[in-house]
Amino acid sequence: EAGVVQSPRYKIIEKKQPVAFWCNPISGHNTLYWYRQNLGQGPELLIRYENEEAVDDSQLPKDRFSAERLKGVDSTLKIQPAELGDSAVYLCASSLREVNEQFFGPGTRLTVL
Amino acid sequence: AQSVTQLDSHVSVSEGTPVLLRCNYSSSYSPSLFWYVQHPNKGLQLLLKYTSAATLVKGINGFEAEFKKSETSFHLTKPSAHMSDAAEYFCVVSTGTGRRALTFGSGTRLQVQP
Numbered sequence: 329e330a331g332v333v334q335s336p337r338y339k340i341i342e343k344k345q346p347v348a349f350w351c352n353p354i355s356g357h358n359t360l361y362w363y364r365q366n367l368g369q370g371p372e373l374l375i376r377y378e379n380e381e382a383v384d385d386s387q388l389p390k391d392r393f394s395a396e397r398l399k400g401v402d403s404t405l406k407i408q409p410a411e412l413g414d415s416a417v418y419l420c421a422s423s424l425r426e427v428n429e430q431f432f433g434p435g436t437r438l439t440v441l
Numbered sequence: 442a443q444s445v446t447q448l449d450s451h452v453s454v455s456e457g458t459p460v461l462l463r464c465n466y467s468s469s470y471s472p473s474l475f476w477y478v479q480h481p482n483k484g485l486q487l488l489l490k491y492t493s494a495a496t497l498v499k500g501i502n503g504f505e506a507e508f509k510k511s512e513t514s515f516h517l518t519k520p521s522a523h524m525s526d527a528a529e530y531f532c533v534v535s536t537g538t539g540r541r542a543l544t545f546g547s548g549t550r551l552q553v554q555p
Contacts, residue, residue, distance in 0.1 A: 331484070332484070359541065361542075368547075368548070369547055369548070370531050370533075370545025370546055370547055370548050371485070371531075371543075371545050372545070373542050373543065373544075376541060376542060383541075384541070419484070419485070421485075428535050428541060428543075429475075429487060430487075430543060431487075432477075432484040432485040432486075433484050434482070434483060434484045
């Protein structure tokens with residue numbers, strides 16, 4: 329069984345530029361999560377989707393961050409414009425609705441210069 | 442609010458000696474608790490989970506954890522460390538609506554000396 333797929337694995341951009349991350353969850357997993365992990369810290373939830381509906385986006389900085397999961401499968405997280413403080417690893421995870429065990433992708437390491 | 446505190450940011454052991462990674466939790470109801478491991482440049486992997494069944498939980502790679510309500514602890518142990526155990530370990534509690542979100546501790550970096 330394929331795991332959670334994320335791309336790109338690494339991204340380096342200059343501040344004020346836009347950036348997008350893509351995630352394809354495990355087949356059949358209807359719940360999808362985006363987390364941000366700052367250096368030396370644990371991941372923090374940004375947004376959670378149940379199918380195509382964002383059911384928890386309270387921690388998403390909506391002035392510059394946006395996310396979508398149009399067909400309830402893969403998802404894109406966007407930052408526009410990026411700031412220096414956005415440098416982090418962005419993790420995607422998925423789970424079945426009935427089970428709270430989450431499976432994580434390898435993450436995208438973003439560096440903003 | 443639910444939270445976890447990992448008491449050590451860094452633990453160093455010798456190969457073949459026991460491992461103890463400490464975690465205390467705070468929860469207003471019976472929590473679901475997890476331990477995840479993160480190897481460099483790899484995704485987070487679930488080691489084990491506690492969901493109000495047996496208080497002693499066995500996980501992968503010889504790890505286990507014991508839920509102690511009286512001490513609000515969920516420490517991770519392994520009888521004998523292996524070099525491949527060197528990684529970052531996170532204690533995690535489920536939170537939010539329907540307990541669908543995870544709140545991570547700050548992590549404990551385990552170093553295994555030869």
